Amino acid sequence: MLKDEIRILLTEPSCLIREGFQKITKEYSGKIKISFVESYDVFKSYIKSFEFDIIIINPSLINNNWKELVTLKKKYYKTKWIGLIYAYFDNNILNIFDSLITINDQKYTILDNIKNLGNQKVETKDKKNHYELSEREIDVLKLLSQGSSNKQIANKLNISIHTVISHRKNIVSKTGIKSVSGLTIYAVINKIIDLK
């Protein structure tokens, strides 16, 4: 499977809309693989068996299964959820979705919407698999292990304290090490600092 292919599951009873949607997505610049289902039950069995990057679903199919939908959304948190709207729904319901497509949307609005969510997918994937520190994070870690405070680091690297803190958060989440002395050991092992 191609890495940058966006896998979409469209859950929609109307064949007019399904086929219209497919036609629109053909104009998308990247690769899209789209699967269609017509009912909520089939939808549930699909998401159990296959991975999707984007799920588009018509909320009127969900009936009283909102709680279940929220649980599913938490379970498949990597997937982006779009509501396909052509009737009135309460805001509480609309807020469940990451994004919305409405029946009056222009073609390019729809494509942009998909593109945005599709790109987010690539970013999160990169983050998850990327344990190595960025160059800037290495600069911060170097100064941190040499005993510099946030303020000193900010001055030396010419960045704001806020940015230093955010780099530090990323360092902790990438290495899994919270204490400065622990991070110093990490820095020595990875030859970011030299003890001599």
Place this chain on the structure above:
Amino acid sequence: MFKINIPQIAPNTKMYDAIDVNPYLLLMLEHFNFDISINKKTIEDIAIENGINTRTLTTIVNLYNGCKISKQWKFKKEDIGTFLIFLKNTHKFYLRDKFPELNELVSLFRKTGKDAEYGLINKFFKEYYNEVKEHLKYEDEIFFPYIANLIKGKSRGKYTTADFAKHHNNIEDKLLDLKNILLNYIPNKKLNTIRRNILLHIYELNYDLYIHTYIEDKILVPLAKGLERKSV
């Protein structure tokens, strides 16, 4: 944080069966000063024999099993003494057993590895060990005697539980850092045996520390605050 999720256990469960599912309950028995040769007794039997509220003991067993304490369950003033004994023994266990054992293993680990990081790990652990000693000493010498006096209704002076809660720092983070470094960042297959030994000690200690901190922060502190309100 430990990740274990054993279903709630009832007071009529045999302690033997409970330990079979979760051997860390042996630590709990020891911390409560109970006889570990449990002789087919149920949780309830053990509670009655030792003069502890059955529900209190069952709750702690379930806490060891990873179950959250139900909000409806209120511990009582009479339980405070039990928890003080538990916590004091826990401290003894850390200072006399667990940390000296780990210290020896980490020193040995240092001797077997040549690079600078082995020395750093040893130093890291020693510093952590000292921090833990300080932390426990403060509780043993100031906070616990304060609570013991509080139970007796003695005057409190300026010190309050709020002062303790404010300064009660986390002593688990560095232990988890050590675990993380040993598991992820020191490749050396020759050290497998000693590394496994250290890691198993860390897991056991972390498990126990988690419950110890939970009892302090979530049970003892609210109980002590309740007592303070009444004695004001």
